[in-house]
Amino acid sequence: MxxxxxxxxxxxxxxxxxxxxxxxxxxxGHAEHTAFPASSHSKCxxxxxxxxxxxxxxNLRDVGQDSRLAGEMTCKSQRLMQQAGLIHPSNPGCYYYLPATVRSMEKLVRVIDKEMQGIGGQKLDMPSLCSADLWKTSERWDLMGKELFRLKDRHGADYCLGPTHEEAVTTLVAHQTTLSYRQLPLLLYQITRKFRDEPKPKFGLLRGREFYMKDMYSFDVSEEAAYQTYESVCQAYNRFFARLGLRCVQVQADTGNIGGTVSHEFQLPADIGEDRLLICENCSFSANVETLSSNRTDCPQCKTGTVVESKGIEVGHTFYLGKKYSHMFKATFNNSQNKPTIAEMGCYGLGVTRILAAAIEVMSTEEGIRWPxxxxxxxxxxxxxxxxxxxxxxxxxxxxxxxxxxxxxxxxxxxxxxxxxxxxxxxxxxxxxxxxxxxxxxxxxxxxxxxxxxxxxxxxxxxxxxxxxxxxxxxxxxxxxxx
CATH class of the missing domain: 3.40.50.800 (Anticodon-binding domain)
Structure with a gap:
């Protein structure tokens, strides 16, 4: 031709x-969909x-040039996500997650599932509506203070919207009276909405009142076995952040109102971060300033390195709980002599929506989003x-x-x-x-x-x-x- x-x-x-x-x-400017010809094959x-x-x-709004809107956007990730139509504010600390954000979250959940199931985690789903009786048994009903969303049902019974599920999961395991030592370690996790009544929600998805979290709970036969499980979860967390291409620092942390004897936070260094970190320039030591004297300049681990302060966004937290909850709720297993024995526990959290926003915060330019x-x-x-x-x-x-x-x-x-x-x-x-x-x-x-x-x-x-x-x-x- x-x-x-x-x-x-x-x-x-x-x-x-x-x-x-x-x-x-x-x-x-909208498409006239009748322009597509009908066909018996169209469904295929x-x-x-x-x-x-x-x-x-x-048409993306340039909120950075609108002084009124810019004043509401207190960090880069919040501004970029609202500007791009990824989230939309509902009420203080709560957001609509729009379709693109849901796609991203679903992918993030698949990565989390792979890492958690790779170390033996089994996924379940627990109620967000939790009985006050469980929280009173653990004495956290009063300890949590105003951070706990509380409500009564039509019969006057007290409930809370779960910010975390130590009480619930331990009660669940306690009801299985035939649990054998051969079934341990048992690692149960969920990825669900959580609720905390933040006094001043800010930074978009970085600090809200309603958010998604992955929380996992481990049950072991002994203290030694529980520490091995704890270490395996920490290693899985480090692999997870590495897969996302995020530089995450594992630091010593305070156990707070969760309790236990050992705790670590997983922090993304960022100027907007609310946590103050102390990181040694000479060795692997790192800690939240809450656990050390804020004016300390020498490293307690290597004794020779200089400790430098940094800011960070907490995106994960691990706790060795010991028998704190298992003893309260009588979560036992049958040992090799077929005797009921109190299980050793740990709990491990990842802030799913916070990871999403924190990744945008640390990777993006001022003009555009950059995703993992x-x-x-x-x-x-x-x-x-x-x-x-x-x-x-x-x-x-x-x-x-x-x-x-x-x-x-x-x-x-x-x-x-x-x-x-x-x-x-x-x-x-x-x-x-x-x-x-x-x-x-x-x-x-x-x-x-x-x-x-x-x-x-x-x-x-x-x-x-x-x-x-x-x-x-x-x-x-x-x-x-x-x-």
Missing amino acids: DPAMRHIWKRVFYRLHRTLIFPKRNNS IKPTLLVSRLYQPS GLIAPYQVCVLPPKKGSKVDEASVVAEELVNTLGETLPSLRGEVVLDDRTQMTIGKRLKDASRLGYPYVIVVGQAALEETPKYEVICQQTDETMFLSKDGLLDLLGRVETV
């Missing part, structure tokens, strides 16, 4: 393809993910050219690329979105993509129409821009780790 005829057929194919892929828009076709259809603002790659809501955003531009026909190539990525790279199925808002310039959509933090943004322009097509690929985590062939692009994205 001569070049002229090839060009004519290319234009015909482009116009037909564009009618099917990009629906006409009404005066408000998985639609392309279109930015215009995502329940998320398409594993938990980005979507991995790739493809930008076709502006409608009516000289390279308008590259829109067909963009749609074909989206389909190719999903078909060729199974790990990216459901991870690639097409920014079909072609009434907007590439520059404007690039700015939105930067703010939303897609790890990879692919611009399909003139170079994609050449005999050897090239795609502009922007890696947002590294600020690197590359021009790749289709094979080079597939090779790059084929190495992307997903969960």
Whole structure:
């Protein structure tokens, strides 16, 4: 076929393809969905993910330039997440989690599940509504003070909304009177909403009144075995943060109202952090300032290193509880002599929503979100050219690329979105993509129409821009780790 005829057929194919892929828009800019032809096969076709259809603002507010809004945004992660339509305030300390945030949280939960189940954790779900009788037995009903959300049912019975579940899980295990030493260690965990009546909720998801947490509880045959379990959980936490690409410091901590004899916090160093940390420059020693004298400059571990103060965001906490709760609630197992024996316990928490916000806080720029790659809501955003531009026909190539990525790279199925808002310039959509933090943004322009097509690929985590062939692009994205 001569070049002229090839060009004519290319234009015909482009116009037909564009009618099917990009629906006409009404005066408000919304898609007229009747532009998609009905088909008996339509239920079998998985639609392309279109930015215009995502329940998320398409025109991101620059709250940093609005003095009233900026005054409400007390940290970077809160400003960026509200600006990007990831969260929306409901009432003090409570937020709507919008679809992109839920996608990210679900991925985060899958990473947590893998690490917890990798050390023998078994997932369950306990009631958020907890009887006051359990908390009175542990004497924490009064100890927790105003931080505990309390309520009465229609019969006048007292309850609380659980901020943590030591009482509940120990009662559960205590009811199993046939628990054998052969079944230990027993590690039970859940990922649920928690409630704490913060006096001054702030920093968005970093300090709220309602939040998601992973809490795990261990039951062991002896103190020695319990310490081994404790260490295995701490190692799993360190692997978990390493998988996310987050620099996390494990520090000695106070046991607080949870109780026990040993405790460690997992802290992300950050200027916005509310915890003060002391870290030795010479050895592995680190501690929350609560556990040491704040004016101490020498290291109690190596004796020679200098202790430097830093701020941190607490994203995890572990406790060796001993028999504090198991003795109260008579949580026993049958030992090798078939005698009832009190179990040794530990408890271990990860702030799921706090990790999400803290990761954005420490990784992002002032202008845009940068996600840990594993938990980005979507991995790739493809930008076709502006409608009516000289390279308008590259829109067909963009749609074909989206389909190719999903078909060729199974790990990216459901991870690639097409920014079909072609009434907007590439520059404007690039700015939105930067703010939303897609790890990879692919611009399909003139170079994609050449005999050897090239795609502009922007890696947002590294600020690197590359021009790749289709094979080079597939090779790059084929190495992307997903969960």
